[in-house]
Amino acid sequence: MMKNRERGAIGIAVIAALVMVEVVIIVSVIGGSLQQDLTLQRIDTNRAFYAAEAGVAMAVREEWVGADEDGDGTVGSISDDGNTTNDPQIGGASVSVSRSPETGVTILIAIGKAERARRRIELSLQDS
């Protein structure tokens, strides 16, 4: 028959093992949620980039046809009116493109935004 002391020692060992299992589970859950957050951040970054790319394509088209197709008042800029609420929405991301003419070159700067992610594309157009 076991003595009370031995049973006590076994009980403490079992409790210590359960605490270790619990720690392992908590660490894996926290690690999993961090990984999930990183994945969401990567998705938002891609969405912001594709929105910026689409904005550049829209701005280049305005330059190409010589018309202000989005009606923001400038040929070659997209929704560059200081109001972010009316920026074009592309796949859950938004974009605006500003245009700054320099000597011999026009610079288009597209900013794509999706949640916390931002992507910027700068394009230089040589004047013909």
Ligand SMILES: [Ca+2]
């Ligand atoms: Ca425009």
Ligand SMILES: [Ca+2]
């Ligand atoms: Ca705008």
